[in-house]
Amino acid sequence: MQDFPAPIRVLLVDDDPDLATITATYLQREDDQFTVETAIGAEAALERLDDGIDCVVSDYEMPEKNGIDCVVSDYEMPEKNGIELLEAVRETYPDLPFILYTGRGSEEIASDAISAGVTDYLQKERGSGQYAVLANRIENAVEAYRSETLLTRRTRRLERLISNLPGMVYRCRNEPEWPMEAVEGEVAAMTGYDAESLEHGDVQWGSDVIHPGDREETWARVQDSLDERGRFELSYRIRTRDGETRWMWERGRGVYDDDGDLTRIEGFITDVTERERRESRLQESSARLEALFEQSPDMINLHDADGTIAEPNARLCEKTGYDREELIGMKVWEIDCSIDSASAAEVWDQMEPGDSRRLESEYERADGSTFPVEVNIRRIDTADEALFAVISRDVSERKERERRLERFASIVSHDLRNPLNVAQGRVDLAAEECDSEHLDHVADAHERMNALIDSLLSLAQEGDLATDLERIDLADAVERAWSSVPTDDAHLQLAVTGSVSADRSRLAQLFENLFRNSVEHGGSDVTITVGDLDDGFYVADDGPGIPGNHRDSVFETGYTTSDGTGFGLAIVEQVAEAHDWAVELTESDDGGVRFEFSGVDEG
Template identity: 45%
Template sequence: MASGIRVLHVDDDPQFTDLAAAFLPRHGDDLTVESAHTVEDALARLDAERIDCVVSDHDLTATTGIDFLETVRERYPDLPFILFTSKGSEEVASRAISAGVTDYLQKQRGTEQFELLANRIEHAVERLRSQRTADNRKRRLETLVSNLPGMIYQCRNESGWPMEYVAGETERLVGYTPEELQSGDVEWGADVLHPDERERTWEIVQEAIEDDEPFECTYRVVASDGSIKWMWERGRITERPPSAAELTAVDGETERVLEGFITDITPLKEREAELERSERRFRAIFEDPNVLVGLLAPDGTVRDVNRTALEYVDAEREELIGAAFRETPWWPETSRPDVDEWIERAASGAYVEFESKHPVPGGDSVFVEGMFRPVTDDEGAVTAIVVSARDVTARRERERELRRQHDRLDEFASFISHDFQTPIATARGRLELALETDDEAHIERAIDAVDRIDELRTDLAETLRNGEVVADPEPIAVEEALEYVWATADPGAGASYEVVDPVEIEADPEAFHRLLQNLVRNSIEHGDDDVTVRMGPLEDGFFYEDDGPGVDPSIREELFAPGFSTKPDGTGVGLGMASVRQVVAGHGWEIEVTDASALGGARFEIRDT
């Protein structure tokens, strides 16, 4: 990094702070570590020294790391703060995030943890420094834009108006650089000014010069990309002393030049053109069969409605004209206060967007989106209000379906991420054993786990591509599927499984493997090293059971909820059983946890609905 990073490490364990101070600089690029063992000492150092990042434990003497974090945030809102703690729980993580922690890292055994911590520190400081640089640049740019929303110039008052000096946003205005305009490569009057504007603009400027008055003019230009834009210019003739090189040629006389300011008024011109077209457009909108249109007086009285709007109410035009808009059949009584507010705002000159649910003949309802548009006279007074709306009921239903699909895919992605953990752990463990024992059998088991990882990756890609969490079913032999999953789960040597009778089901193979993987993983995690698993047929499905501790009846309803965990220390987020529930639901099955296990443990019965 360009400059050093000063880290304040806060931990009430002096041995651990000494260890961190020794190892962090080995892994960080120019890291300097200061240690503090109390919050009071840490705050004093923050006030007295330049600190780039704070690393703090959670359990501190007489307080917590989160309380310390909240104090730091009050004094130094942007300072990177990493909670580096052995106390890991969902509650601590949630509180830390709410308090504005930059990063959250749990302590591990060994010194490798300091390499990860050093990396997190560098990234946090780098992000802050990059953001500050970007903020400074943005402020400078905003200042320039606010002070010079156009270009200033000095030019000779002759054909082509050759520029002698140009500064400002010339590229934004016309696409040419100041250097191009000053050098004579591009002449404002000959190359930029629209051909149809040259004679008129020349006359305006010369007349002002004769009267010794400033001039103002509006004209079109042709930008470098060929687009037509509108400019507003204000300037005047002024005297410029000649340069040393010009003294002889002009006998020391001053030269008269034009100086002024030019800015882009294309948006203003477009708005003016829009106003001119508004009456014609209103007629076109009024006859549009896809738009509901009403014309109101400023007080909300209905003046007219189009045929499309009449299709949504059980009333004739004659019954509606002259009525208060809020009381017409388009609006339920609960919407009337909103209608009053929209009319009041539009009558004051505001454009008011709205969305609403409307009753329609037959007892159904539709959703519409639209706008209250004020119509003004030359003095700016509102003379009428145009209300236009479109029926968006079908679009909203499509959006809801897309949101539901997105939620399903988001949930699926979380479950797949969780399901990766078992084969990854298996591969890592077997490779470590292979290195220790030189037994190639461990490599074969690791390859099986890697194949499972590749299958999960392929399944994830296919699911995200076609949007289906469960693909088309095909016949599956349960015994073969359990044998495959058992190998990738890599249970203890004393663990065993059996399928009491041949079972064949119709299912998506990859999804069914995920279901079994999570059930087996649950049995291994909650059972002994010699856990036994058994599967067999039911009349309309199949069962899965083990000889573990079983499932407490009080938690069976929560068991399949995302985030539920039965770990005694409350750590971790349970996604495995939620993944089981997703696969079951995707196949149109139902799952039940029962007390009927012949092995004395948990029993899951899965049936067609």
């Protein structure tokens, strides 16, 4: 007996229960792969098939369904004989193996059975030898049925696959030109050539379709793979009929003759041009991102939710003194000495994907020294895990500058203002005791010194400019600034609308300094106009203006053409720069000065 991958399930139909039991017993002895069910009479067999059977053996025949591989039926039975049973089975199960196994043999019965579609016909004989013959007939019938069913299913699947594949299947001779013998699928859509041109040899895949630059390498790679594994897989370029270059992906295998010689190959080819372009773009993008990552002037690292550093850049290695291999696997708090695992986890747990945090911290170098840093953390989850990108910047120079400014401000506010207050007090006392015009000049000088100290302190606040941005109504800000400045008989024309994103106190400082400048230089009756620009606003007056050769100097610290401090316009420029605004000095329509502020975030 030949082995089958699954048991052979037989439905044995007979009107004699004893004979059915004996036959089932002998069949199962012949091969342990046989599983035999018995049905007494045709109606019982049909009921069993309706419950589920795949093959019947009977005097007539039965259907394939739910577990029966073959029906074996007797012929002479009450109600329905074997042929009538076969006809009933064929209505529902046209291909189920059905063997007529009868003690009454005749040419007429055999002819009727063949006409009804019987799979095999066998006469009952004396002795146990007949069961070996029956078992062999059942096995042959089931094997043929299974093979045919499998082939039919495979053919149908292949046909469906070919009709739905975004590509082509082929069979060709294994020669450098790869002449096609059979081609099916989206040949024209992929190449511009129809299948007939390839099959008739008018167009050769190897010499006419494959890109000239890839022909030799493609041939060599296919042959090497066939020699090694009998199959191959690769990508290469083709030129379509219209001259367009496209990318193909191909998988194939060798076809061998009876002597084991490779004669042909068959396989599948699909267009992967878009995938190749996408991968190329991704590679280029990845290369750019890698370059930005490695060449960034900032320190960058990626770490997981446990704080383990996965990827540091070169700048982080340089600034901390660790090698890349040393940093990978370290915890972030081993270099960030201002946090520990608990405080770091508290920050990370509060962050949703895409959230960012900004904070100031301190990093520790490999030699134990530290330096201040400004840290930006962003959560960037992947499909597998939560990751955190940390971008840090060494702010040592800024901190040192702030310390120097703080010391400078301390000197200005304390060491200069205290003696000045004493001098002012002495002048007031002297004025009570005597009347001298010189005292008035001394008092004016003291006021000028106080103005200079205030301006110097404002300049010392450079690092604190524009830190609190909010939406501010421009007209309201202008009017408030105007009311804070001694303007004598000066006149304000308000032609500005809308709002800006700005630091309220710094914006007021800007307008106040511009108004003071116009009054100081334009006279007590000057007219000052504040109006709109397409991307900002302007402040203009009708004073005497500033000569063209002086306009480049007006923003320099200490520059003045009157009794002013020379710091007002320098402060204006700093406030503008702190907001990322551009400021330009021009001549107004009335011949005075006009300050234009552009690049303003307007509302």
